[in-house]
Amino acid sequence: MNMPSGEEPDVLSRIRKFNASLDALIRIYTSGKSSSTEFARIVTKEASSLLNAQRCSAWSLTPDNKAIDCVALYLANEDTHVSGLKLSADDFPGYFKAFLAERVIAANDAETDPRTSEFAATYLRANHIVSMLDAQIRSAAGPRGVVCIETVDVRRAWSPDEMAFAASIAELLGISMDREDRGRVFGQLEDINQQLSDAVEKTRVANERYDLAIDAAYDGVWDLDYVTGQVYFSDQNFQLLGESHEHPPTEFDWWQDRVHPEDIDGVLEYYEKLVQDDNPYNVTYRMRHEDGSWRWWRSRGKVVRSDTCEPIRIVGTNSDVTDLIETKTELEQRNRELLIAKQNVEHAALHDSLTGLPNRRYMEQVSAENLQQKLGKDRAASFLHIDLDHFKDVNDMLGHAAGDTVLCLVADMLRELSGEGDFIARIGGDEFVAILQDLPTAERSIAFSEKLITQLSKPVFVERRSVNIGVSIGIALSEGHVNDASNLLRNADNALYQAKRSGKNTFAIYNEKMRIQAARLRATKEEIQGALEDGISFIPYFQPQFLAGSLELAGAEALVRWQHPRKGILPPGEFLHIAEEMNCVAEIDRQVLRKSLAIVSDWREAGLVLPRLSVNVSSQRLADPGLLFSVEGFEDQVSRLSFELVESTYLDNTSEQVKQTLAQLQDLGVEMEIDDFGSGYASIASLVNIRPKRLKIDRTLVSNVDRDDAMTSLVQSIVDIARALEVEVIAEGAETASQIETLTSIGCDILQGYGLARPMSAEMFLETYGMQETASVASQR
Structure with missing residues (x-):
């Protein structure tokens, strides 16, 4: 069963409704009052209502890309949300590969679409799901999940504006997930910061208590006789350094020799100030342990003076504060790391991760x-x-x-x-x-x-x-x-x-004129969107192709025209560049191909057997695996179908995906042509790699072929190369009798141009050529 893809027959009204919904969702998001889960519930319910879909869900991708967890599944018939479901990549590898690679999956028939057919037995039939529209939830770091819109018992032909709406809500959910992640990171960082602050405070309190304990118990006591230079060191001093002495040393050198070389000058300078200023002695430095390591000591003391204020003794204590110093150093390092982490999070939120x-x-x-x-x-x-x-x-x-x-x-x-x-x-x-x-x-x-x-x-x-x-x-x-x-x-x-x-x-x-042009452009884009929606405005015109010499009908090239409601029939130069900006050329290609195949099938029933139909295929369509399904239902015509590869500039650098698609099409019987040969960068090696049935010489080479000897030689060379590779040659742009004669004499196989016939509607083509003998009929004699 098929039905219109939205409740509103007016395309522009539906688009405005989508835009109004997106504005409302953006306001909810920017208010910051909803968690990502709550926001997902709002979005799925809104999408279900607008798209008239009984089921709408949001799924979160696990960090290892091996599974998706259901965040929110809205069931319209019950007006409720459920969650907790989980799908594994091990169970559905094809679907995971598809949604991770494609921003939008529009499966009109989910059970037969290769991207979703894995769900048929366990999910689709059990829930009576017929059509699926899935959009990848994506953040700056990559895929985060998927939005799934599903219809029950009703098949839907998803329209481009519905696909765009699905992609938009998926993008909103990705932004929401990003914001919650950043909030979670900031919260964790604040928790760590608080823990560090608490640790610093505890250390300070412990240090004060430690100071009090030292004052009471003295880790190591020392008493310097300022007059004789002799020092009394308690046993605790030696124990702190792992030493034991039967006769404890009393020389100042014992202590001085063990102070770290980098610290000794500062410690002695501090010592001199102590004697001069009578300030309390409190200094931290490193001492060499018996095992060769360095320990942090804190020495405190005071000067004992005579009645005449002359220094006679200096008494004090030595404490091992290594653990305290190391803890302080570690805290400082963690604080620096915390600051860097905050800066990195803030930077990532405001910068492109790639560039x-x-x-x-x-x-x-x-x-x-x-x-x-x-x-x-x-x-x-x-x-x-x-x-x-x-x-x-x-x-x-x-x-x-x-x-x-x-x-x-x-x-x-x-x-x-x-x-x-x-x-x-x-x-x-x-x-x-x-x-x-x-x-x-x-x-x-x-x-x-x-x-x-x-x-x-x-x-x-x-x-x-x-x-x-x-x-x-x-x-x-x-x-x-x-x-x-x-x-x-x-x-x-x-x-x-x-x-x-x-x-x-x-x-x-x-300048100001551009503002007016921009308004016209927006209007044209809306009209193109509407034309794609109605499915009838983009139609094929057919330009005949003839065998050189006999001028028997050899085939036709399908050329897109826009049947505009006010301006009439528009050629591609009026709109195709705008469609490229809208990224919808592939959809136009798809509609024109399906209509062309249907028309050629009708011609056959009317008695006109077209030897070959040539159709332009853009790079967008070549990269689309769904191109293989575009000929579905027209298997009897595949052997008469030829795809023109219009982006010859990139034939030498074709990706493996495109090469595989071309090979599969050729296996089905679809022939390949290289269009505009001689104008781009396609090399002779590309002719071997692509294995085309024929190549079409660019019209810029044909225009002077009868007047310029150098151009005649160039075209002759192309024909000779094609002959060596067993490739047929089509000359496009044959406008005059002289050009037709020259192109025929140098060996071109097929001619096409205004000098022979202009592009025409399907009805006029049938009326003109329906009773004529075609090359395929003649070849059967």
């Missing part, structure tokens, strides 16, 4: 006054919002470890470029902020941006692989004074968007 830079929280806590104090009087400030251009491709194709390496390299570059008084922060993902001392003309921020762009325009080497990144920068000026930091960052963000629209790897300075 060591201040984090978003730190930046938001920096007030306007503090910024002005940092920058100095009569100094302007500029906010730079910095975003890496192709960072997601690095993560998708090379893995998160490579991405982390790139982030650290960029952080080091920013540190080197910044000066005294500047503020650099990483505010999330591949985003950084630089707050610079500047002049009203923005000279510093422009120079800063140009240097960073120059550095990141060069290939970056990660794990002995060359990676091309690039950076876009938005600049906002404070116009002579530091005003609200959030407004400046918002302006810099608008400028960043303009920089990306200008072709990336550049910078833009904020």
Whole structure:
């Protein structure tokens, strides 16, 4: 059974409801009145209500990542919470691997989804659970648990805004857990501090009692005759040093020879002052024990004077205070360690654990006054919002470890470029902020941006692989004074968007026009979100492909179009770059692929057998293991399906996950094409590794192929290489009869371009080619 994924038919209203709920939850969190467990109960009940899910739970991951403990499971039918459940990675290894690797698991059919199917026998069927939406609870230190949203007896097709809401509440729970951990650490540190304070106080009291005991019993008594220099030492003095004497020494040298060389001068100086000033004698120093060790002694005494005030004797006591000194030293060391621990906790709360830079929280806590104090009087400030251009491709194709390496390299570059008084922060993902001392003309921020762009325009080497990144920068000026930091960052963000629209790897300075553009962008993003929700707005158009020479229909390429309610049919150039920012290109790919396969199936029933369907596949989709399930239900068409790998820039550095996905697709019968060949960095070695069925020559090479001999030779060389590797060649962008003739003569197998046919709707394609003979039909004669 299928049903709409939310109660509200209006997508924007539902999104506003989600946002209002998140605002309310954030207010509850910031009030600080709820523990993480209480907060989890509030969140799970709210999520159950908003998502119309009968079960919603929050689970905490054990430190060894081997199990999850149920913090709160809300049962809507009973309006109650339960806890105490535990799931082990040994019992459900596939699920643990999935939720630790993916931020969101949307299992519309939990029993068949490979990420959740392990639960079928023991959990799903027992509780009548049909669909699951799980989001990873994550903190700065890594995964902390998972939020599980489950429907009973009803199958749900989870929408992107529901997935985003699940991810948002999971993030809130992670922040809540972090705060409670920090509070627990601070509490433990305060307990230790109190214990240390109590120990110091007890030591002080014990010391006073010890002093009183010494005054009464004397550990070691000594009596110096000031006139003769002879000294009486009681036996206790010798016992303190592990000595025994049949005839106890009476010379002053016995004592002096045993004082530590580093202490003797200070002790004798103190002794002289005692005689001169008549102050009480109280000094601590080290004495050599018979076993070679050093013991701490405290000597106290007073001068006995004659009637004429001349010193005649000095009497006193010696005490072994080694334990006391060592305890004091240990307490001082523990106090230092406590201070360092507090500083580390405070630093971790305000800094990015990967790069060591201040984090978003730190930046938001920096007030306007503090910024002005940092920058100095009569100094302007500029906010730079910095975003890496192709960072997601690095993560998708090379893995998160490579991405982390790139982030650290960029952080080091920013540190080197910044000066005294500047503020650099990483505010999330591949985003950084630089707050610079500047002049009203923005000279510093422009120079800063140009240097960073120059550095990141060069290939970056990660794990002995060359990676091309690039950076876009938005600049906002404070116009002579530091005003609200959030407004400046918002302006810099608008400028960043303009920089990306200008072709990336550049910078833009904020102006008022950008505010209007930003408002339009927000509206467009909401419309794209709505289009994804309704599932019907993104549709495929089909551009025919023809056999060179005979010009028989050889196939078609599916190209996405947006069926906009007001603007009509929009090409990808109008919206795809915005979808990339929203990280929803993979979902658009998925919808277009499923619709294309369904249309081709309908054509077959109508009598048109398409020889081959080519579909663009983004790097996001290549890195998604769920790509394999996208052809489910269309097994009869798989042998006629071809995926175009559009990110040829990274084919030489493809991750093992992507290679495995490609191999599995090829095993199913899906063919591979390398798109835009000749425009990027794909090497001939990549043709061997990927084993494509065909490659598509980039239109920039085709445009002058009939007028430029060098270009003709270049295209001929590509065709020759393809022939040697038994790879077919498609020439894209054939616009004129002359180009078509040249491309045919040099051996291209298939032609595509406006000179032959433009992209068209499914209905027009069937009407145009439904009665024509295709290459596949001709080949059967």
